[in-house]
Amino acid sequence: MTITSVIGALIMGFGAIFLFLGAFGILRLPDVYNRLQAGTKCTTLGAFCTIVGVGIAQPDWIFKALIVAVFVLLTNPISAHALARASYKSAVPLYDGTVVDKCREFGECEEVGGAAGASESDAGGEE
């Protein structure tokens, strides 16, 4: 193995660890917004590092790999924003430990009914 493939394999391993931790956060965290936090940030960095690592290990592919990586880096936060906005507007309840909900305080999201703390029925969201 040459030196570029060793460096590429290291970066790919870093990215794979981040992908696994993001998925673990999706399984473990209590409500939709926390899951979205873990799932978006960790998988964006993990996919970016994995694809760039492939481009370093195989230097002919670096241009196409960078196109895919930059596309993932740009579009993943947009889809996460759309998902969070959609789940807030469709009145998905927040986690019970939530202390502040600025969007409801300022009256910008009128259509949400009883989002924070009002419902004790779904504590934690886990079985």
Added chain:
Amino acid sequence: MRMSLTLYIVFFGVGEAAVLLCMIRALRGPTASDRLVAVDAMITITTALLVVLGLFLERRIYVDVALVYAVLAFVGVIAVARYLEKGL
């Protein structure tokens, strides 16, 4: 220049374990948004795994497949989010 088989199995196994964890959340998520978040993370992980698969099989076309997959999945996630928000 070929990646060694052990490294490939380790990377691909870690990625597939991540997809499996997301799939558990997608199966038992309490609301529709939970399932959609899990599927969104699975899409990103699968895009990375397609590029790794292309490196192992030495097929450059798999990178193009990953790009098209990322574009179509982005459009799909935006469409479902719009549907959840105001009924399309």
